[in-house]
Amino acid sequence: xxxxxxxxxxxxxxxxxxSLFFIINLYNKPFIDIKKSNPKIEITAQExxxxxxxxxxxxxxxYVDNLxxxxxxxxxxxxDNGISIIxxxxxxxxxxxxCHMLPEANLNILKLKKENQVLIKGVCTGYLxxxxxxxxxxxxxxxxxx
Amino acid sequence: xxxxxxxxxxxxxxxxxxxxxxxxxxxGYISFFSHSLVEDIKADNYxxxxxxxxxxxxxxxxxxxxxxxxxxxxxxxxxNQSYVESYKYPKATFKGFILNLKxxxxxxxxxxxxxxxxxxIHGKEKEISTMANVQILKDQINLSGHFMVEVADFDIxxxxxxxxxxxxxxxxxxxxxxxxxx
Numbered sequence: 001x002x003x004x005x006x007x008x009x010x011x012x013x014x015x016x017x018x019s020l021f022f023i024i025n026l027y028n029k030p031f032i033d034i035k036k037s038n039p040k041i042e043i044t045a046q047e048x049x050x051x052x053x054x055x056x057x058x059x060x061x062x063y064v065d066n067l068x069x070x071x072x073x074x075x076x077x078x079x080d081n082g083i084s085i086i087x088x089x090x091x092x093x094x095x096x097x098x099c100h101m102l103p104e105a106n107l108n109i110l111k112l113k114k115e116n117q118v119l120i121k122g123v124c125t126g127y128l129x130x131x132x133x134x135x136x137x138x139x140x141x142x143x144x145x146x
Numbered sequence: 147x148x149x150x151x152x153x154x155x156x157x158x159x160x161x162x163x164x165x166x167x168x169x170x171x172x173x174g175y176i177s178f179f180s181h182s183l184v185e186d187i188k189a190d191n192y193x194x195x196x197x198x199x200x201x202x203x204x205x206x207x208x209x210x211x212x213x214x215x216x217x218x219x220x221x222x223x224x225x226n227q228s229y230v231e232s233y234k235y236p237k238a239t240f241k242g243f244i245l246n247l248k249x250x251x252x253x254x255x256x257x258x259x260x261x262x263x264x265x266x267i268h269g270k271e272k273e274i275s276t277m278a279n280v281q282i283l284k285d286q287i288n289l290s291g292h293f294m295v296e297v298a299d300f301d302i303x304x305x306x307x308x309x310x311x312x313x314x315x316x317x318x319x320x321x322x323x324x325x326x327x328x
Contacts, residue, residue, distance in 0.1 A: 125212035
């Protein structure tokens with residue numbers, strides 16, 4: 001009788017530990033590794049801006065939350081609150097793409113200048129008067145240093 | 147005569163331009179904080195768009211819900227999918243006035259001001275009024291402060307399972323450094 005109770009207790013305990021393990025794992029689920037992941041969409045700055053200016057909600061469906069790689073020319077680089085921000089140009093004027101970079105990209109950003117062509121990979125969060133990108137990294141293999 | 151008209155026109159146009167006195171930031175900071183016995187939840191948004199018209203004191207703020215960054219991926223997922231339904235309501239906005247902004251022009255340092263307006267989150271509007279700190283510099287207006295909002299005011303439904311994890315009242319902190327916009 002005693003051993004039976006012990007067995008039930010042991011099985012119950014193991015079940016609790018296993019479910020706790022899964023719950024903690026789910027709770028601590030990591031963000032996707034931007035650097036290692038392949039972009040779902042590869043596009044030029046002009047193309048994505050055109051899409052947003054044509055129809056914002058349609059563009060949101062296509063781009064928001066997706067890992068996107070954008071090819072474009074740097075209009076501005078700034079450092080604010082420890083975050084580097086690279087703004088990609090639009091040839092036509094007002095709108096641009098504002099990319100908030102991950103800290104790990106900082107060193108490579110120092111090598112960049114305005115008007116450099118870059119490939120930036122990150123997650124699109126939507127459009128205000130510019131397209132907003134977060135958690136961006138530079139695709140090092142491809143950027144051309146002028 | 148013709149020259150005079152042209153000069154007059156130019157003067158008119160330039161005075162109109164100067165009277166605009168718009169100040170803008172595209173990288174303003176807004177965060178929210180929820181404290182409960184179970185856990186503290188904080189999310190930061192560094193992509194806030196805010197415009198101030200110095201002449202009228204009018205202020206308009208816009209942000210993307212998806213730009214709120216959480217410590218944990220799961221929290222961010224739940225926030226966007228279940229609570230604020232970002233796919234349906236991607237933006238939060240505030241439109242209002244900084245009261246007596248013009249009178250503060252000559253004051254140095256940081257001054258307390260009252261801001262009144264309509265806050266819109268999750269497709270629901272709510273009138274709010276809060277005190278804030280304003281600092282007027284040459285070519286710059288800094289606005290910072292915090293206020294509390296009730297989750298229930300914005301029709302945001304929290305499932306019973308996690309009801310104890312999320313506070314009923316959320317603290318919203320803002321720090322918006324506007325630069326003169328030409």
